[in-house]
Amino acid sequence: MITEWILDTLIRALAVGTPLLWAALGEIYAERSGVINLGVEGMMILGAFFAFAVAHTSGNPALGLLVAGVVGGASALLHAFLSVTLRANQYVSGLALAMFGLGLAGVLGRGWEGIPLLNTLPEISGLTYLGVVLAVVLWFVLYHTRLGLVIRSTGEAPAAADALGVNVARVRYLAVVFGGILAGIAGGFFSVAYRPSWTEGMTGGTGWIAIAIVIFAGWDPLRAVWGALLFGALYYLSFRLQTWIAPEALRMLPFAFTIVALAATSRRRRGEGAPEALGLPYASGEK
Amino acid sequence: MRRLGPWQIDRDPAPRGWWVLVVSLGAIASAFLAAGALFWAFGIGPARAYSTIFLGTLGDARAAPEVLRQAIPLLLCGVGLVMAFRAQFWNIGAEGQLLAGAVAAAGVALFAPLPAPLVVPAMFAAGFAAGALWGLLPTLLRLKLDVNEVLSTLMMNYIALFFVEWLIHGPWKGQEQRGFAYTDTLPPAAWLPLLPGTRVHWVTLALGLALAGGLAFLLARTKLGFEIRVLGQNPTASRYAGINPLRTTLVAMLISAGAAGLAGVGEVAGIHHRLLAPDQISLGYGYAAIIVAWLARGSPLAAVLTALFLGLIFSSGDVMKVTLQMPFRVTDIFNGLILFFLIGSERLLTYRLRRVPRPAPHATAVSPGPERQTGAGIPEETGVAESK
Numbered sequence: 001m002i003t004e005w006i007l008d009t010l011i012r013a014l015a016v017g018t019p020l021l022w023a024a025l026g027e028i029y030a031e032r033s034g035v036i037n038l039g040v041e042g043m044m045i046l047g048a049f050f051a052f053a054v055a056h057t058s059g060n061p062a063l064g065l066l067v068a069g070v071v072g073g074a075s076a077l078l079h080a081f082l083s084v085t086l087r088a089n090q091y092v093s094g095l096a097l098a099m100f101g102l103g104l105a106g107v108l109g110r111g112w113e114g115i116p117l118l119n120t121l122p123e124i125s126g127l128t129y130l131g132v133v134l135a136v137v138l139w140f141v142l143y144h145t146r147l148g149l150v151i152r153s154t155g156e157a158p159a160a161a162d163a164l165g166v167n168v169a170r171v172r173y174l175a176v177v178f179g180g181i182l183a184g185i186a187g188g189f190f191s192v193a194y195r196p197s198w199t200e201g202m203t204g205g206t207g208w209i210a211i212a213i214v215i216f217a218g219w220d221p222l223r224a225v226w227g228a229l230l231f232g233a234l235y236y237l238s239f240r241l242q243t244w245i246a247p248e249a250l251r252m253l254p255f256a257f258t259i260v261a262l263a264a265t266s267r268r269r270r271g272e273g274a275p276e277a278l279g280l281p282y283a284s285g286e287k
Numbered sequence: 288m289r290r291l292g293p294w295q296i297d298r299d300p301a302p303r304g305w306w307v308l309v310v311s312l313g314a315i316a317s318a319f320l321a322a323g324a325l326f327w328a329f330g331i332g333p334a335r336a337y338s339t340i341f342l343g344t345l346g347d348a349r350a351a352p353e354v355l356r357q358a359i360p361l362l363l364c365g366v367g368l369v370m371a372f373r374a375q376f377w378n379i380g381a382e383g384q385l386l387a388g389a390v391a392a393a394g395v396a397l398f399a400p401l402p403a404p405l406v407v408p409a410m411f412a413a414g415f416a417a418g419a420l421w422g423l424l425p426t427l428l429r430l431k432l433d434v435n436e437v438l439s440t441l442m443m444n445y446i447a448l449f450f451v452e453w454l455i456h457g458p459w460k461g462q463e464q465r466g467f468a469y470t471d472t473l474p475p476a477a478w479l480p481l482l483p484g485t486r487v488h489w490v491t492l493a494l495g496l497a498l499a500g501g502l503a504f505l506l507a508r509t510k511l512g513f514e515i516r517v518l519g520q521n522p523t524a525s526r527y528a529g530i531n532p533l534r535t536t537l538v539a540m541l542i543s544a545g546a547a548g549l550a551g552v553g554e555v556a557g558i559h560h561r562l563l564a565p566d567q568i569s570l571g572y573g574y575a576a577i578i579v580a581w582l583a584r585g586s587p588l589a590a591v592l593t594a595l596f597l598g599l600i601f602s603s604g605d606v607m608k609v610t611l612q613m614p615f616r617v618t619d620i621f622n623g624l625i626l627f628f629l630i631g632s633e634r635l636l637t638y639r640l641r642r643v644p645r646p647a648p649h650a651t652a653v654s655p656g657p658e659r660q661t662g663a664g665i666p667e668e669t670g671v672a673e674s675k
Contacts (some may be wrong), residue, residue: 038437042623078627088630091377091437095577096630100623106616107329200616205445212438248453255445259428262439266432 009236015123015194017232019044019186021131023210024217024224025138026182030076032142032219033175034155034168034277037079038094041207042101043072043180044187049105051188052198053112061121061192065185072184073177075101080176084169087281102201112198121193127185132225139221151175155275158282168282183207205255212258216265219275231257290643299639307584310635314628315596321624331611343606344599352485353605358598359488359557360385360550360572362495365579365590365597366502367546373506373519373585374539380425380440381547382573383447384418386565388548390451391417392555393470393562396477397459403476407490410477411552418548419541421447426540430533444573451565459562469563479557488557491549495594498546502587515539547573570601570615575622581629600625 023040030037047068055064075097082093121127142148153161154171162168190206191198209231217223234257238250289296302310323333345351364381371378391413395401401409425443428434454470461471479488506512514535518525525532554568555561562568575597582596583589604618 082627082631086631086634088633092577092581092626092630095379095574096623096626098623099574099619099626103616103619103621103623104325106614107620110612110614200614208438208441208445212442215435215438246453246457248449248456251452252446252449255442255449258442259424259434259439262434263428263432266428266434 009233009240011124012236012240013229013233014128015232016235017228018128018131019189019194020206020210020213020231021135021224021228022127022186022189023183023207024213024228025131025135025221026179026186027211027214028179028217028219028221028224029138029142029151030176030179031214031278032155032275033151033172034158034275034280034282035080035083035172035176036090036094036279037076037083037097037176037179038091038211039075039079039097039101039207040094040183040210041203041205042098043075043183044101044190044203044207044210045105045201046075046101047072047184047187048191048202049109049112049187049198050184052117052191052196053108055119055192056112056115056117059119061117061119064192065121065127065188068184068188069181070184072187073181076177076180076183077173079180080173083281084172084176087283090279090281098207106200109198109200113200115198117192117196120196121189123193125193127189127193131228135221135225142221152275154282155277158277158280162282162284168284172282183210186210209254209258212262215274216258216261218265218273293642293644295641295643296638297641299637302636302639306639307636310632311582311584311629314632315625317632318621318624318628321628322621325620336607336611339610340603340606343610344602349484350602350606352482352487353602354595354598355492356486356488356558356598357570357601358594359492359495359553360569361576361579361597361601362591362594363491363498363550363553364547364573364576365583365594366495366499366587367543368576368580369583369585369587369590370502370506370515370539370546371543372580374515374536375519375522376426376429376536376540376543377437378422378425378440378540378543379437379577380422380443380544380573381550381576382569382571383440383444384421384544384547385551385554385569385573386444386447386451387417387421388414388551389555389562389568390447390454390551391548392477392552393459393473396473396556397470406474406476407479407556410556411494411549414548414552415545416548418551419545421548422540422544426537426544430536448565451562451568455562455564461561470561473556473560477556478560479553481557486558488553491553491557494549494553496591498549499587499591502542506587511535511538547576570604571619571622572601575601575618578622578626578629581626597622 023044027037027040050071051064051068054067055061079093079097082088083090142151150166150171154166154168158168187203190202213224213227213231217227231254234254238253241250326333326336343350344354364385368378368381392410395410395413396406399409421443425436425439428439429436455468459470461469463471479490481487482489506516514530517528518530518532518535550572559568579590579593579597582593600618600621604615607613607617608615
C-alpha cells in the first residue's frame, strides 16, 4: 500500500518533472554562456499553444513538439538579439519576453480552448527518458569537451575567451536559442502529453520554477535532474493532498519551496555559484 | 565618432532630457507599429484597430475617465518601483504586494470594530503595512543571504495569489450570495468616494500624486534620498561615503512595497467593495508598473505621466475585448513590445548627434559642448546582483 503510494508519487513526479527538466537544462546552457533569460514562462506558453494547434491540425503530436521547439527557439532569438547585439538589460528583456509570450499565446489561443486532442503522447513518454539522457549528455559536453569549455568561458570570463579567439556573441546566441528550443518543447509537453488540451496560462508559473531549479542545481545539468524530480513531486503532492489540506494552500507549495531552496543554496563555495559574467553584456574592446 | 555631412555622432555619457524623450517616444511608436503588424496578421486592419481604440478611450467623454481610473494603481505601484529600482533592487513583486494590501483593506473593513470615520484611514494604513510586509522577506533574503530578488519577489506574487484564492473560497467566503467566491460586501463606511459619473476614486489618486511629489522631494533634497541615489549609481562609492546599504535598501524597498499595498486598498475600497478573485482585483498592474517605472527613468514625477500612458493601454484592452473580441491578454502583447523597444533603444541614449560644420582650412578646432551634470535616472549598466 505505502510502497504503491510512493511508487505512484514517483511516477507522477517524473511526469511533471519532465517539462521542468527540459526547460531547466536549456536555461542552464544559456546562463552558462552568460545570458540570463527570464522569458522561460513566455517561451513555454508559446510552445504549448503551437504544439497543441499543430498536433490538433495534423494529428501528429510529435510534429507539434517539433514546431514548439522551433517557436521557442525563434522567441529566444529575440532575447538574444536584445541582450547580445543591443546589449540591453537582460533581466528586463526576459520579463518582456514572458509578458509578450503570455499575451501572444492568449490572443492566438482564443477559440482553441476546450477542444480535445485525439492523438496524444503518454505522460511518461520518450520525452522523460530522453530528458535524463539529455541531462547526461549536456553534463558531459559542458565539463568534458572543448565546446563546453568555450561555453563556460564565455560565461565566466568573456574578455579572456574573446582574447583566445572565441566569438563570444555567436556562442551566446547559440546557447540562448538552444535554451529556447528546449523551453518550447517543455511547453509543448503540457499541451500534448501532460494535459492534452489548450488553456490560457496553462504552464502556470512552471517557467519561473525552472529558472529556480537552475540556481538550485548550481548550474549543473546532472543535478537539475534531481531538482526537477523534487519539484515534480511537490507539484504532484499539491494535487494529491487536497483531501486533507485546502487546495489553494497546497498550490502555494512549489512557489514557497522555491524561496526556501533559493535561501538554502545561497551560500556556496566559489566555483559553485552563478557564472561570473551572468547578466553582464559584453562588447569586444570595451571596458 | 562618425561624420554624416555636417553632423557628428559622439558618445554621450549623460543624455539630455529632450533626447531621452525623443528616444522613448520613438520606442513607443515602434511598439505600436509592431503590434499593428500583429493585428494585421490576425486579420484586423491596424488603422481600424487603433481608431476603435482611440474612439473607445480618449475620444469618448464618458470612457476617458477610465484611463485615469486604471492609472491609479499603476501610479502607486510605479512610483514605488521607481524607488526600488533607484536603489538597484529589482522588485518584480508589486503584484503580490498589491494583493497583500487588498487583503489587509478587506480584513480591516470586514472585521475591525472601528468608528466609521476611522475605517478608511485604517484601511490605507493596514494596506501599506501589509504591502511592506510582503516585500520584507525578499528584501531580507537579498540583503542577508544574497538571494536573487527577481525570483523571490515573483514567487511571492504566486503565494499572494493563492492566499487570496484560499481566503475567498475558505474562511472569508461571503454569506450573502452563495455559490460565488468572494467576501461579503464591505460596509459603506469603507467605500471610497468617486468623482461624479466616473469610477475615479480620487482619494487614492490624491495619495498617488502626493506620494510622487513626496518621493521626488525625498530623492532630491533629503539625506535618505542622497543615499539611495549614491547606492544606486555606485555601490562602491556609497560604501566609502559611509552609507549603510542594508538600511538604505530596506527603507527604499519598504516604501516601494507599501505603495503597491496602497494600490490594493484603492482597488478594493474604491472599485470592487469586496475581496474577490486575484485576477479581478489586479489586471496585472504590478507587472505593468515595471514599464511605468522604466519609462519614468528614475523620476517619481515622470511616473505620473507614464502611469497615465499605461492606463491608456489598459483601457484599450477593455475596448478591444468588447469591440474587437480580443482577449484582455492583448495588453500583455503591448506591454511586452513596449518594454522590448524601450530597452532595445537604450543604447541610442549613449550617443548624441551634434551639428559640427566642417572646419574651414585654417579654422581652430571645434570646442566641445557645455558640460552637463544631470543624467537619465537609471544608470546605463544595470547589472542586477546575481545570487551566488
